[in-house]
Amino acid sequence: MNLKVAFTWEDAKEVADLIIFKHFQEHLKDLEIQLLQGAWEGLTYEKIAQIHHHSVNYLRGDVGPKLWQKLSIALAEEVTKNNFKGALERAREKQYFDSSIPVVEFPFPEGAVPLNSSFYMEREGIESLCYDTVVKSGSLIRIKAPSQMGKTSLMSRILAYAQTHHYHTVYLDLSSVERSILTQLDKFLRWLCLMVSRQLKVDNKLNDYWDTEILGSNDNCTVYFEDYLLSTIQGSLVLGLDEVDRIFPYTEIIDDFFGMLRSWHEKGKISQKWKQFHLVIAHSTEVYIPLDMNQSPFNAGVPVELIEFDQKQVKNLAYLHHLDWNDNQVENLMQIVGGHPYLVRRAMYEVSSSKITLLQLLQEAPTEAGIYSNHLRKHLETLQQSVKETQGLKEALKKVVTSPEPVELDSMQIYKLHSMGIVRRQDNHVIPRCNLYREYFRRVL
Template structure:
């Protein structure tokens, strides 16, 4: 019998005894056993603790022993299956719907699944449980091949437990996350997407997640118990969880990454995800870097951050879909609006409404034109800034060339510590363009943000 046949038979036995199929870790234990691997090796490959693998293995051998009527252990599993040649022949019979008997256990591939109604959350090995909740419908997707490949490598090959997808509003974080699901969904048993746009407490988020795994079980009120149960599910099942709009958990008018009062325990949640052994992955999307992600990334190589930038050449497809004219000018338009999909779509609407779709006429103006809809989008992000951050942005908007910190420290009437904290916070909010020149870091604003500052802020007043 080859490995696939043994897994198929084991899955049938487990299903008849428990009403559930083999999960990711159980399959890994069986594969590892058939390859002669020790528990520590199986634990290493599944990114689980050796103790947890031993516990799951012990329960699995007990289920199989009851099903086959023989005492099965890790040591004799292969020998018993190889000796029992009848099992292999009976699988073929089971496939065509015949009922067969293995000792005292009846197995029928078709009937065993139809006689017992499956709960909605139960999935076949090739069909994960996908719960996208309030995820937006994606009507178009423009090339992000490099980013998708990077994410797939981090998740499937490097077994990253926490990934932060970061980028300014409209850059395509949500779209990329949902596209990623399509690409790697068959590697997971559970895939869950949730937006935090309405700033739910951690208790609310955990309750929502736990109900997906156990819809008929009462959720505990104690947050420590909720966290423990969720981690246990992440160990038992290979899960991909995406939390979108994480920036809504942070306070406005304070430096980046500071949680609102009552939301500080999200810090513990993210910390547990990275430090406790399990086989799942959490992706968080945000306008600004969560501070603990920055800190934990320095300590742990199973945490990754993907800074999402503009589309570049691929953005031409947006303009093509928008049916704009003057293709020779498209690259200039893309560069001015940073290849940001949302910025380009909103600007395309303006070009169609006022310039009959002619990009050349739109670009002839000396001033970069921002539609009111685009500026309203940016308002959402700028309303979160401190007065010191806005002051720094106003000064940067006046500069014609990138500047170094030493230049700013001499020029601005702002205490050095406040300036440095404001600059660091703006960097965490992804609002600064940064480049290195002769080992000196230079700062500037992209053209859209610079024009937005000029349009919205006419006075440099610190309250």
């Protein structure tokens, strides 16, 4: 004998909410839930209005008809206040909703996209260019993009590709280096050698190769790599240096360090040993520090600049998040956040997790109640720092977000704002990267 499972008010509310969300990308509003529950209990519009302190004309003439119409569309049958119970129960029986199906949990978009993730969006031609380049003798790849645009995700894939060719790889995030190390060239280069040694799983022999009486720090570091590391591993080494912007303010080391990297790249053109050395560096924007063009790695090798996702890529991401968005919905999102990888993925994570509707997300996006509040406050805190490099940056950005036309700024202000990722350059002028930044900073500044 088949026993029919009781259909409760909680069941009805859950089915109605999921059905509405599936078809309209919005959840039931509080007032709609109150009306639905009152109707479930057999109450009149007058009684429901009295209990919840609403206008009976508003419930009967506006909220009610709209709710029954939405349910009628979603369930493909006429739904009224009198028959909605049976309609929702049939919806469950027809498996519009199946509580046994597990909810898909999408990864929260933070940090690098894992290698095995389907959420990584390839840029046309970029990955193949990097893969072809990294396996060439003495290669140098320079990845440039503002924060949270995918530099680390791309670098991890370049290193993984090199590993398929049996290359040794080392990844170092320079943003993690302690400030005390960055103020002394010798200490910084010894740190570099030690970290590379550890990742290659070779013994630390710095004391055996570091001759402080005769050789300078750059020469000692070069000798350690050439005579020890490259000789010991007996194969090619790809060194990935991420967030190199971190060391730009440290004038004690930048000239010598970047000059050394450039010399290693040049050695790779003539030295068999240094042809085994491959370098991948990532930085946020143009290099503002004055470097001799012949001693800088930033005007050599293969440059790679990451741009925002286009509409097709954003639509593909929506599909991967199980969001059945049409072109208008994709365009509505991009009007607010553009094709910024992090901002797009964060929106889709929130909507696909049923935490918010797309309409509500877009309305709240530039406010403190929106999903981007922490992201926006972080940028605001950077602007409010009193350090020398950010003097006047708030006023500069204020000009940008309040002007309908591109604004001309000095080169340092452009560098800082662009490296933060909140402006887009147009020749010597800038505009806000997206409307999210324009609306938020126009309000708070």
